[in-house]
Amino acid sequence: MKLKELEVYRMSMPLVESFSNSQMTVKTRVFDLVKLTTSTGMSGWGETVAFETPWYTTETLESCRYSIEHYLWPLIRGKDVASPKELVQLFSRVKGHQMAQAAIETAFWGIYSQDKKVPLNRMIGSVNDEVAVGVSLGLDTAENLLRKVAEVVDKGYTRVKIKIKPGQDIETIRLIREKFPDLKLMVDANGAYSMADAELLARLDDYHLEMIEQPLGDDDFINHATLQKQLQTKICLDENIHSLEDVKVAFALGSARAINLKWGRVGGITKALEIIAYCQAHNLEVWCGGMFESGVGRAYNLALASLSGMEFPGDISESSRYWREDIVKQPQKLHQGKLTVSEGVGAGFEIDSQAVQKYCLKKERFI
Ligand code: OSB
Ligand code: MG
Numbered sequence: 099m100k101l102k103e104l105e106v107y108r109m110s111m112p113l114v115e116s117f118s119n120s121q122m123t124v125k126t127r128v129f130d131l132v133k134l135t136t137s138t139g140m141s142g143w144g145e146t147v148a149f150e151t152p153w154y155t156t157e158t159l160e161s162c163r164y165s166i167e168h169y170l171w172p173l174i175r176g177k178d179v180a181s182p183k184e185l186v187q188l189f190s191r192v193k194g195h196q197m198a199q200a201a202i203e204t205a206f207w208g209i210y211s212q213d214k215k216v217p218l219n220r221m222i223g224s225v226n227d228e229v230a231v232g233v234s235l236g237l238d239t240a241e242n243l244l245r246k247v248a249e250v251v252d253k254g255y256t257r258v259k260i261k262i263k264p265g266q267d268i269e270t271i272r273l274i275r276e277k278f279p280d281l282k283l284m285v286d287a288n289g290a291y292s293m294a295d296a297e298l299l300a301r302l303d304d305y306h307l308e309m310i311e312q313p314l315g316d317d318d319f320i321n322h323a324t325l326q327k328q329l330q331t332k333i334c335l336d337e338n339i340h341s342l343e344d345v346k347v348a349f350a351l352g353s354a355r356a357i358n359l360k361w362g363r364v365g366g367i368t369k370a371l372e373i374i375a376y377c378q379a380h381n382l383e384v385w386c387g388g389m390f391e392s393g394v395g396r397a398y399n400l401a402l403a404s405l406s407g408m409e410f411p412g413d414i415s416e417s418s419r420y421w422r423e424d425i426v427k428q429p430q431k432l433h434q435g436k437l438t439v440s441e442g443v444g445a446g447f448e449i450d451s452q453a454v455q456k457y458c459l460k461k462e463r464f465i
Pocket of ligand 1: 154233234286288336387388389390391413414415
């Protein structure tokens with residue numbers, strides 16, 4: 099498949115509800131939609147999941163945009179690419195820029211599965227059509243969180259993640275656990291703690307949480323390993339993990355017993371599949387995270403989450419939790435706590451061009 103054209107649509111979509119974690123608040127999701135087209139007119143869509151600021155990862159909206167134009171597209175422009183593996187090979191000179199690479203790589207998976215006339219989830223080896231999913235709730239007062247947890251549990255979500263930071267942790271979790279004794283409950287600190295908080299974090303053991311996500315700094319494997327020895331609760335790494343090599347370090351040191359996998363953060367689906375295989379062979383729990391994706395990125399989340407061994411309900415809520423209007427024609431909808439993986443060939447979504455136009459700030463074309 100000869101790669102002929104790359105279009106980049108700068109998108110700005112208001113979130114239904116603004117979201118805060120320990121590092122930032124997001125009200126409007128600004129991202130780039132990437133459309134890759136072959137010389138025979140087949141197209142695939144991807145999105146860059148980086149934020150406008152480097153508060154979550156080093157990559158940003160603009161670093162992705164720059165990298166796509168100046169490094170990534172020139173490496174693949176006009177090339178005949180037979181498989182995602184070949185595409186990844188063409189990108190192999192590039193250090194970092196995982197989210198930029200992933201936007202193009204996922205778009206290529208869309209083309210590849212269309213070409214092979216197989217739905218993406220089957221293409222990557224999935225046999226499941228339904229995925230149990232969870233919700234990630236932003237920082238809030240205990241009172242509001244109690245109400246929100248009740249709402250999402252009522253809707254059918256089977257796992258809830260609560261953002262925490264120093265001063266908004268133990269007491270909130272105690273209250274939620276008291277009201278929801280059997281809920282799959284977990285917390286995510288986005289790196290807000292240090293080893294000085296080890297005793298406080300160990301007190302979370304009392305609330306039998308599924309895991310504590312990213313308690314310490316985003317590059318700190320060593321202290322996470324020390325902390326994991328002091329906790330009964332599993333540590334899950336998110337920000338630390340950019341590659342299979344990072345997962346190997348976490349495993350070798352004992353920095354975590356679970357991995358939040360985001361295809362954007364690790365450079366795409368091909369890399370994500372390698373990480374899943376490694377985690378499963380090494381008894382590390384691996385599950386699918388989220389980045390407030392549109393219906394485009396969420397389709398890739400769902401394909402990965404439908405793989406056997408990825409059963410832990412991930413941060414993949416239904417479209418309407420994020421968007422009043424999505425940019426795909428069949429926005430993901432929850433049925434009894436599950437989302438259905440699309441049967442359609444290709445990545446399993448149809449772009450709603452009118453909605454894209456409505457939320458598009460500018461469009462660029464590279465040939
Ligand atoms: O830490 O997992 C995180 C969203 C953006 C950036 C980082 C994270 C998150 C979430 C929400 O927790 C996941 C989602 O619902 O898409
Ligand atoms: Mg996280």
